[in-house]
Amino acid sequence: MGVFIWISVKEMLRKRLFIITIIVTGLYLALYGTTLQYAQNSLAASENVVLKAVLVPQILTAGLYFSSLLVAVFAIFATVAMISGEIESGIIHTIVSGPISRTQIVLGKFGGVSIVVALYAVALFSGIVMLVRFLTGQGIQAYWSGLATFTLLPIFLVGVTIAGSTILPTTANGITIFTLYALSLIGGVVEQIGTITENSTLLNMGILSSLVMPVDSIYRLVTSLVIDVENNPLAGLIMIGPFGAQTMPSPWMMLYTLIYLLIALTAAVVAFKYRDI
């Protein structure tokens, strides 16, 4: 299996997708830092105490939200053709006929891609947090658990996408995963609105979408972990809007996410094991 982890990491680092992602991420962080600097300059001149208390955490959650989007897109694009693309091109023929089980191939590729997307997630999360810290002086609570949860997001998507890649053709897999991801984001916003308006129908719709694809719940948990909502009287204001979390997702949701990932990987292994190539 080690050979597939090694080769997947190497492949990821050599691909144009990685270089483009690094360039886009650099531009994104530069834009984010510039915005933050200008906002901080304006806040320094302002006497509005509420604005001072709310704006920086809001910018932080916005940064984490868009970072989660970047990380998710990178994870999906990096994995969408991981198995199906190699079957379609024929690259897999000489690999599968070798003295290695198909289970090791799937898990090795999952491991290799997960390492790269996890490192990317760590870099992006830390980049956002450090920019906020250095430019505004605003710290965050629960850095490590926030980082670990944020890193789970792309790993989860890699697992689900690789499962799709063993069953569906590349294009169909890409469309399916992106649709599910969009559903999860929309469901997350619906759940936020449901919480604010205390509308149980909207709330249940959001919960249902989280069960179908729990990535938004992972993001909301990250937000809840890094922003101190328990002891902040302005928590409601800070967390209002599409980037906040009106309530902290249940810890059971994380367990559900891990079980979901495990089932996706099992499905990937079984589907690939019995697939004709």
Place this chain on the structure above:
Amino acid sequence: MGMAIETQGLTKRYRSGTGCFNINLRVPQGSAFGLLGANGAGKSTLVKTLVGLLKPTSGTGTILGQPLGNLSARQKIGYLPENFRYQAWMTGRELLRFHAKLHQVDSKVVDKRICELLKLVKLGGWGDRCIASYSKGMQQRIGLAAALIADPQLIFLDEPTSAMDPVGRRETRELILKLKEAGKTVFLNSHLLGEVETVCDQVAVMNSGQLVAMGSLSQLRGLQAVVDLQVVGLTSQLLAELAEVAIGVTQEGKRVTLHLTDRALIPQVVQLVVGSGAHLYELIPRSRDLEELFLDLIQKKEMEG
């Protein structure tokens, strides 16, 4: 001598109804075995089933004494697929190193082995260039090297010269002969009859997913015969009687050419001609090349079907 490949009733049926059916194959170790057949005959399906890419619908088989799909047997096989494609982002050397790791080749000998193979497939100066920059023929050559990296006992070559120029084809034929000399078993899947005729000592012919003949070239040649006759007094009735014995009859004046399913039918032909009152001046059994043999076998099978 043990069998490198042995199958009993091996069948792979696709949903479309095509595939390969009831294949009973015996390939001795150390031989070069040629699998012939027209496009769509089921050759690649059979090879893919043997190397573990396809799961058999029914039947059994062994590779080097181990059941199909056994990992320790796969350790000893090399495979160059028909639709060969390799990781374009790798260099040739990296690809070979990857396949060496896959086959757990001793790391102490890997570098030496890679250099030898690059030289063998005439890619000595290309080892450190990306495969993306290789021509189709060069990709097939590096694929051949990858198939040989673990010094396999059994090598499956599926249309191994399809992208090569005439020089490359000749070199590949020479390489197959060298492998045979070294005691390796080569399973050559090709529709290039000349290629098979030159290097293989055992041949099987497939048509519509089934094996229609198998044996050494001399055995297969003996199976069927083309006979040229010179007959004086040839009548239409005699021609009709000959047509019943032969699978093909052509006439040009006094000369008649018969395609027989079996050499054993030649005495019957003589009896028919002599019995009809015609005079038989000449009967020459023709030595047929593999192409004629192949076409006859396919034609015979289609007539039976």
